Amino acid sequence: MSLVFSQLINGLQSGSIYALIAIGYSMVYGIILLLNFAHGDIIMVGAYVAWLVVVNLSLPPALAIALAIIACTLLGVVIEKVAYSPLRKAPRLSLLITAIGISFLLENLAQLKFGAGAKNVPALITGPALDIGGQHIGFTAVLTIIVSVVAMIGLTFLIRKTKMGKAMRAVSEDMGTAQLMGINVNSTISFTFAVGSALAGIGSVLYSCAYPQAAPTMGSMLGLKAFVAAVLGGIGSIPGAMIGGFAIGIAEAIVSAIGLSVWKDGVVFAILIIVLIFKPTGIMGKKINEKV
Amino acid sequence: MSRFQREPVKLVPVPSPNFIPERDVDKTPILEVSHLGIDFGGLTAVDDFNMAIGRTEIAGLIGPNGAGKTTVFNLLTKVYQPTRGTIMLDGRDTAGMNTIQVNKLGIARTFQNIRLFKALSVMDNVLIGLHNEMDYHLPSAVFRFPSYWRSEKIAKGRALELLSIFDMQDLADAKAGSLPYGAQRRLEIVRALGTNPSLLLLDEPAAGMNPSETTELMENIQKIRDTFKIAIMLIEHDMSLVMGICEGIGVLNYGKVIAKGTPEDIQSNPQVIEAYLGKKKEAN
Amino acid sequence: MIKKSTIIPMPLRYLINIVLFAAFLFVMNTLITGGTISKYYSGVISSIGISIILAVSLNMATGYLGQLPLGHAGFMAVGAYTSALIMKAAAGSLITFPLALLAGGLVAALFGILIGIPALKLKGDYLAILTLGFGQIIMVVLLNIDDVLGFKLTRGAAGLQKIPKTTTFLITFICVGITCFVIHTIMKSRHGRAILSIRENEIAAESCGINTTYYKTLGFVVSAFFAGVAGGLYAGNIGILNPSAFGFMKSIEILVMVVLGGMGSMFGSVLSGGVLTALPELLRDFDKYRMVVYSLVLVVVMIFKPTGLMGTYDFSLNGLLDKLILRLKGGKGDGGGKAVLVEKEGKANE
Secondary structure, three states: OHHHHHHHHHHHHHHHHHHHHHHHHHHHHHHHOOOOOOHHHHHHHHHHHHHHHHHHOOOOHHHHHHHHHHHHHHHHHHHHHHHHHHHOOOOHHHHHHHHHHHHHHHHHHHHHHHOOOOEEOOOOOOOOOEEEOOEEEOHHHHHHHHHHHHHHHHHHHHHHHOHHHHHHHHHHHOHHHHHHOOOOHHHHHHHHHHHHHHHHHHHHHHHHHHOOEEOOOHHHHHHHHHHHHHHHHOOOOHHHHHHHHHHHHHHHHHHHHOOOHHHHHHHHHHHHHHHHHHOOOOOOOOOOOOOO | OOHHHOOOOOOOOOOOOOOOOHHHOOOOOOEEEEEEEEEEOOEEEEEEEEEEEOOOOEEEEEOOOOOOHHHHHHHHOOOOOOOEEEEEEOOEEOOOOOHHHHHHHOEEEOOOOOOOOOOOEHHHHHHHHOHHHOOOOHHHHHOOOHHHHHHHHHHHHHHHHHHHHOOOHHHOOOEHHHOOHHHHHHHHHHHHHHOOOOEEEEEOOOOOOOHHHHHHHHHHHHHHHHHHOOEEEEEOOOHHHHHHHOOEEEEEEOOEEEEEEOHHHHHHOHHHHHHHHOOOOOOO | OOOOOOOOOHHHHHHHHHHHHHHHHHHHHHHHHOOOOOHHHHHHHHHHHHHHHHHHHHHHHHHHOOOOOOOHHHHHHHHHHHHHHHHHHOOOOOOHHHHHHHHHHHHHHHHHHHHHHHHOOOOHHHHHHHHHHHHHHHHHHHHHHHHHHOOOOOOHHHOEOOOOOOOOHHHHHHHHHHHHHHHHHHHOOHHHHHHHHHHHOHHHHHHOOOOHHHHHHHHHHHHHHHHHHHHHHHHHHHOOEOHHHHOHHHHHHHHHHHHHHOOOOHHHHHHHHHHHHHHHHHOHHHHHHHHHHHHHHHHHHHHHOOOOOOOOOOOOHHHHHHHHHHHHHOOOOOOHHHHHHHHHHHHHOO
16 A cells, blocks of 8 residues: 555656656647747756756855756757747758757757766755655655646646737737737747746756756656657647656556566557557547638 | 628528539539538538539539638548538549549649748649659669659649640749739639649639639639649639539528529628628618 | 750660679779788678668668668668578578578568658657667667576577688678669669658658658668668678677667668768768777767767758769760860750750
8 A cells, every 4th residue: 555655656656747747848839830849858857957056166056046047948948049940930840850959959969068877966845754554655756747737727828818828828829810910929938938948947956856867868758758648748848748747657557566577668659659559649639620 | 680690590491502603413423522521629611512513514602701711622632521411423422532642533633822832832732732743763863764754754744734824834934932922813713723633623713813803813723624624613702703604503501501593693692692791671 | 954964875874883883893803802802801892881781771761762771770670680680590602692582581571561660750859769769679679588488599689600601791781782873773763752741741752652651661661671781781891799789879870870871862872871881990099989980070060050060962873974975075165065955955864
């Protein structure tokens, strides 16, 4: 019982991180129909920033957290401006290949700069373990779950109730018409990338609490799994990304719990393939018809 | 009441959806559509569409914007599967068929927003239309068996012949996307003819053409009908074209055929005038 | 008249290409067996050939069919392991290697059908991600299948070792020739045009009566088949297989070759497949920066020339010869070339 419970908490914790990253994928896909491969690698950059600040500069963890999130946000916006915005009218395939290129660029630059080995990131957040009915739950686990739920609610509010949210929805519906209605498309897209990347920054801090390491390729598998979560939940839907993230996290925890942890990645991608075959729109996604 | 707030036109029984030009009356109509309809979610785009088209008829489908004309074409070619109703093509029910099967059975079409294979040559565009007219198999292609050379040669000759309808044979090696707008529309017709249809659907063939081009197109449409002895159904807003060459005209409004008849019948039909211009006010 | 001048008649064109290619094979082979080209460099030349097959085969799915499969290395892996196991089981016989290559290709093609049928129902990005997932699953399976089976098959992370190193220059480049020939002949036929029409406009293709599902699968399967053959050649060239060699990174490396060369240009794929494999070998120090440069190139090419360096241009030896003949015949006067062009048209048309 205790093992099941702790695995469930583990699953929810990693699921929350997937969810935070998945939201970024979902938002970007929703607005410019791009599968932003570089999104996972932004997390890697965040982890390295935290490592640099705490280990190399010996500054307090709080500053490391803030700088990691700021760095991720800026990076996301810069990537969009430099690499994606020139391709706004290009075929989707070109945009996708560019995103893959950026992802590889970040990974390989990190490898060149910091080496292929992992760097240990000291604990950024510490706190007392919680005790619920005799079960110990780590502080970071609780924090991670709470942060991701709050982020989802906040984001849903942002998109539904604010002016910027309305602009985002308008741009994702029809970029040209939105522009005619006086919406600044470029700044709306930048804003979307900023929010998505900031969430990735938060994700990277929470991730390094759970797995205190920074490595050049850490973002790629993390990003891919988060993407699976976004697809599973229904790409473009924020609550969907949340549900998908939790589902993937728990599925992984179950696979590990029954002693098949080496098959973990295989199972995640098998879920992806099954979802794509039987319900490509995911749990909460909507179907888009091409006009003939 | 202002023009913008007019009441929806009352839907009255179709006067004569099965109108067919006299010379085709004795034969099976190429197309017989009855009670065709489709709903998108809650929206009924086409509702109870009825129409028959004779074997060598040039038929027109007109109606105000948003009446569902292109949707009818998409239903006939199974780009959308109809929610209800039957489509009989040359006496055969097309229920359950897809776009490809319907094309093989004899419906070819052009598109309102031109859909050419833009990066390919004009010749290749027509040859793709002739795809099912060629019969060699994959191994013949890979090993370049005689059947490949023979079939390709015949197809290329046929493609040039089809292109010559619009005097486009000299453009065979040009890139389709580089053609002027009018030529692209003509190429789409040629490509459609390549599939050897018995019914050709033209979605706004004269859109974007100048009056002299339109006149030429009218002649060519008639020429195509006379040469290939096929039926042609076209959607068009240019009334000079529709009234000039169509033998039977169906008027679509709010997804229903409100009339079908000769150009003269249509022009004098009060319901048609109402659909286009709105109801006459009593005071007038 | 805008009409292509084909001065050299069609069957002769094939003959010229085949003769020249055979001459190339003969000369290179003599140099290698004679020892003028060292064993090390002949191995490098073989890996260039393997890259060319991989790039040309991916170009079929990406450039011609217009899809973006991200699991090409997965097909390569399937072919490599299949061939390697056959080669190990029946080492020594002369026909073992060709049979092993064929088997590698066929098994990869089978996987192509299995993954292609569901994947090709999806559009663009979804297809990309599904094939990516497939590639990852292949890797996980190759790493861990031995634990499930209870006997040694792939030998997991330790790698499948002592594979007979039977890949030679001659076999590799015969395979390169066959790959290019088959894909070329398919593309210049009604089947190839059907594949192109799907890339250009799927709805219009269907309205022309083209069975898009069939042709998508065909393009995908042919692509997978040759990737499998390349995998077999790779196994015989390196002599040891490790699942990690066939990861996402490898798929991207092949994609870079295709994109750089120009999506839809076989000549571009051959060229960039060759150059991108030869360069790191020639510039050993460069290896560290290789992937950084690759990814930068990918981004820069996409931004400034999204169609790749060669675009859809395809080199034709005979086209060049045609031009040369025209130049020679009409070389006297200034406008001579053009006059000959018009004059020749009558009989030039096959």
